[in-house]
Amino acid sequence: MNRPLRSFLFSPANHPRRVEKVFMLGADAAILDLEDAVAVTEKPKARTMAVTALQRSRPCLAYVRVNAIDTEFCYDDLVNIVGPGLDGIVLPKVESADGLLTVDWLISQLERRASMPIGCIDIIPIVETGKGLMAVEEIARAGSRRVRRIAFGAGDFTFDMNLTWSANERELEYARSRLVATSRAAGLEPPLDSVWVDLQDQEGLRQSAEMVLRMGFQGKMGIHPSQIAVINDVFSPSADEVAYAERIIAAFDAAEADGSAALQVDGKFIDYPIVYRARRILELMSAIRKDDNALV
Numbered sequence: 001m002n003r004p005l006r007s008f009l010f011s012p013a014n015h016p017r018r019v020e021k022v023f024m025l026g027a028d029a030a031i032l033d034l035e036d037a038v039a040v041t042e043k044p045k046a047r048t049m050a051v052t053a054l055q056r057s058r059p060c061l062a063y064v065r066v067n068a069i070d071t072e073f074c075y076d077d078l079v080n081i082v083g084p085g086l087d088g089i090v091l092p093k094v095e096s097a098d099g100l101l102t103v104d105w106l107i108s109q110l111e112r113r114a115s116m117p118i119g120c121i122d123i124i125p126i127v128e129t130g131k132g133l134m135a136v137e138e139i140a141r142a143g144s145r146r147v148r149r150i151a152f153g154a155g156d157f158t159f160d161m162n163l164t165w166s167a168n169e170r171e172l173e174y175a176r177s178r179l180v181a182t183s184r185a186a187g188l189e190p191p192l193d194s195v196w197v198d199l200q201d202q203e204g205l206r207q208s209a210e211m212v213l214r215m216g217f218q219g220k221m222g223i224h225p226s227q228i229a230v231i232n233d234v235f236s237p238s239a240d241e242v243a244y245a246e247r248i249i250a251a252f253d254a255a256e257a258d259g260s261a262a263l264q265v266d267g268k269f270i271d272y273p274i275v276y277r278a279r280r281i282l283e284l285m286s287a288i289r290k291d292d293n294a295l296v
Contacts, residue, residue: 004287005029005149006219006235007228008063008192012037013053014046023058025225026232028291031063034077035092043073047080054085063124065090069099078103082110088122088146093156095132097142100125104144122146124192128153129160133175140186147188151221152179154194165197167204169211180216190218199224209234236288237281245278252278 009027011018013034022030032050034043050064066077066089078089089107094100104123111118123146127136140150154172158165165171172194179191193212196205209220209231220231237245248265252275255263263270 002189002287003028003061003291004219004235004284005061005189005192006288007231008219008221009225009228010037010065010195010221010223012046013050013064014038014042016049019049019053021225023053023056023060023062026228027060027222028219028232029061029063029087030058031065031090031221033065034073034081035065035067043067043077047077050081051083054081054083061087063088063090063122065092068093069103074103075106078106078110082107082121083114084116086121088124090124090126090151092126092153093128093132094125094139095129096135097138100139100142100144100147104146107146119145122148124149124151126151126153127175127179128156130157133157133178136178136182137186140182140188149189149191149218150179150183151192152176152194155197157194167198167201169208173215176212176215176217184216190216193217193220195221195223196227197223199226202226202230206230206234237285241281242285245281248275248278249282 005028007027008029008031009022009025010031010033011022013019013032019032032053034046034050038046054062062085064081064086066081067073069091089103091100091103100123107121108118111121123144125139125147127133127139127150132139136150152175154165157175163171176193183189183191196208198204205227212220213234219235222228222231248270251263251265252270
């Protein structure tokens with residue numbers, strides 16, 4: 001299994017102290033932000049600071065959120081940022097396959113200029129407008145080998161669609177379900193969910209994360225260090241889940257050795273989909289433990 005990506009933590013790229021700390025706060029990936037969190041006058045400075053930060057050693061992946069492709073800032077963001085030390089680009093407000101492929105092409109030229117392997121830098125497109133949601137199938141199937149997963153941006157989406165972003169987030173169910181189904185159909189990893197903006201409501205964050213986990217998301221983005229422990233906990237198998245998965249695999253292996261595939265565990269009928277899910281849980285837990293051990 002690939003490295004688990006349960007949590008992404010944003011940090012404004014023009015804040016020296018936040019940038020210095022963001023890689024060490026327990027997130028699976030950090031995102032240095034050049035977009036919404038940075039004032040127009042600060043964007044050149046933020047690019048320079050991000051490039052410097054990317055050269056530091058770190059225990060997590062490092063992404064940069066550039067400005068949207070239809071802005072005057074995106075080209076300069078990419079030209080300055082793409083280089084050694086960068087794991088990926090978070091591309092906001094993607095609304096077409098053409099825009100995504102244009103960015104893909106430019107990154108390839110910049111990788112070549114920097115003597116980097118072509119295709120080594122990820123792109124995570126964020127779907128956060130109605131137009132982007134309606135084009136999500138073409139975005140997911142655009143043919144960019146850099147796109148392994150897509151993300152959902154609820155803040156801009158609710159503004160664009162004139163929705164009220166409620167605490168239970170029911171108004172976002174259609175968009176989230178569509179991203180999950182589209183990702184699966186296109187052969188991508190499960191998507192990443194939007195940030196939770198109420199920093200005082202940790203229980204709301206947990207409920208939101210648990211809901212999108214049940215819907216099929218693999219992780220969630222965060223905007224404050226205090227959110228990362230909750231996100232990592234929700235998107236990691238619990239001890240009970242791991243123990244149950246181990247019992248399922250042991251029972252299935254024993255039954256299969258006897259020539260049978262019909263069995264029960266804890267009074268529940270077990271068939272192949274349940275066995276496959278148990279294996280997935282154990283693979284995910286193994287990958288998380290491997291990452292944790294690498295940090296020791």
